[in-house]
Amino acid sequence: MRATRDGRPLAALLLDLDDTILDDAAGADEAWALAADGLVARQPGLAQAEVVVELERARSWFWEDPERHRRGRLDLVAARYEIVGQALERLGRPDAELAKETSQAYTTLRDRNQRFLPGAKEAVERLRGLVPAMALVTNGASQPQRAKVERFGLAPHFDHIQVEGEFGLGKPEPEVYEHVLASLGVRAEDCLMVGDNFGADVLGAQAAGIHAVWMNVRGKAKPPGRASKPHWTVQSLEELIARLV
Template identity: 30%
Template sequence: MSGRSLVETLHGVRALVLDVDDTIVDTREAMVVAGTHAAASVWPHRTGEHRAMAQRYYDDPQGWFPRYASGDVAFEVMRAGRLSEVAAAFGVEVPEGAHRSYEEAYAPAFRGAQRLFPDVPDLLAAAEGEGLPIALLTNSAHAPTRVKLEALDLVGRFDVVVTTDTLGFGKPDPRVYLEACRLLDVEPHGAVCLGDNLEWDVLGAEAAGLRAVWLDREGRGTSEAVASVRGLDELTQALGRRFGPPVTDR
């Protein structure tokens, strides 16, 4: 825990807004595992390079995913752009039908690779014990988000799920945080947003009037004065205590 006080940030909290990818679900590894299978289906002759291709697809050096999250490009365009970038980086052609082949190989492998971080169940139990509603707020689309929740037997576990399909764009647009709060029926200052992306899950949330906690699993640190935790167990312990009304109400 560093930066702003976690106790101060959580005092009187009335709802949680959780990121999904690389916050509660190990999306990085799932995408690399699935992408390895998919790259092998498109470029079988590049033996030994498929995982590196998948890692580059995940890293997205041209920023296709942020463009999708902002509503600038469609989901399919984003995926095709990332695949083309990988091809260019490894000096291979994108064969005819490659996008379909990639997706057909990727989808079942991605579903099978879903893993919940081990510190998530206790956090959800603590929130439920405190009577705190939970919204998922993700820059992913509805379909892949549904896949993750189904694979992890989490469908129906959350009060609200807001994806980029909900409004046509995602974080850090202030409107998506406010939509999550509206659906939770809580004022923004009564909700705390938690996620691994400093810009999207913390600074964007605070700009929209929410409180925020940065999940810094790798201990990177930041010059920003934000509340941060190395693991969700720290938040779980804090939620195990009951808080009074929000400080702003006094």
């Protein structure tokens, strides 16, 4: 059997990695709660609830800015150091050493919690047999993204793996998608891009002429102010397969 999009044979499937194949939120809340415990233990007198609030505030502040986001996803430990440092500052307890230790401990914990989204391992294997070519297109630094590819044995399923930190540009830049198409030797209109990030994956692919599927794993509302519509919205790769065959 061969995959089709609305009756047309698909030449290639482009997949995002985090929150499309792997669960990128696994253990995040738990890890931040443990980070808060650690900060309270080392800075007596701080109220746990207050620490949690300031950590949340610092995370939102850090990730909402596109340039900080780009810088942060290319160096997650540095991003987390800045987040914890900012929270400690607002709590009136600036402590660079503690911020450094906490960001490293948090990162270790998050890495340990990485896992496939339910059914995603089998779905990727199945897709490999349904589509002539597959590309993995992921933002982030080379080291952590390659470590995930290795840990979860993903490389054999893809003809092309493109990591922001190696290519030099990240989604949604059109050059990212153009390079993927050229590497696979396929035309944009014969491809499908699947990813959870509405801006980077859906709008980015569409800007390059590629039909895009929004992977809405957690059933979120579509980001406001986005006129563009994804070709399909799915909640899992299994649901995508059902559409393709």
